[in-house]
Amino acid sequence: MKQKHYLELIWWALTILIAVAVLFPIYSSLPSYRFGWINIIYIITFITVSRYIFLLQHTFLAHIEYLKVIFVFLCIPAVFLLVQELNLFQTYIDEEGVDALVGSLPYNKRPSMLAYIHNEMFFFGVGAILSCVLFPFRLILSIWRGRNRGTV
Secondary structure, eight states: OHHHHHHHHHHHHHHHHHHHHHHHHHHHHOTTOTTHHHHHHHHHHHHHHHHHHHSGGGSGGGGOHHHHHHHHHHHHHHHHHHHHHHHHHHHHHHHHOHHHHHTTSOGGGHHHHHHHHHHHHHHHHHHHHHHHHHHHHHHHHHHHHHHHTSOO
């Protein structure tokens, strides 16, 4: 069990490192980036939930059934929140225009930064949403396996 906790800490450190690396170009160019917190949530959710989907047997969650049931029900509002925030991002771009997002940058750097922000936000946003949709099914399968076969 101790190894699982160390592995979990390593994964969280790696997740934070990836989030910092992905968001560094944005924050170094746009210190007042409006969608920073939801972007961090997308990155952490995508990496963590995807990891739990594929590596559930190697996590602390593997044999804690009541926590799995809680996560099944928590995924429902999480999906709605993630979809709503991605929709707000797209609506902001459509209504306010690209200048509202990258208007403080020099003109020659705007297209590349806008493409980076858009692609990164949608990659991690859609990945987080899909992971949260699939995660309850993986947890239900794990609960069933635990009760009927004794495995995860």
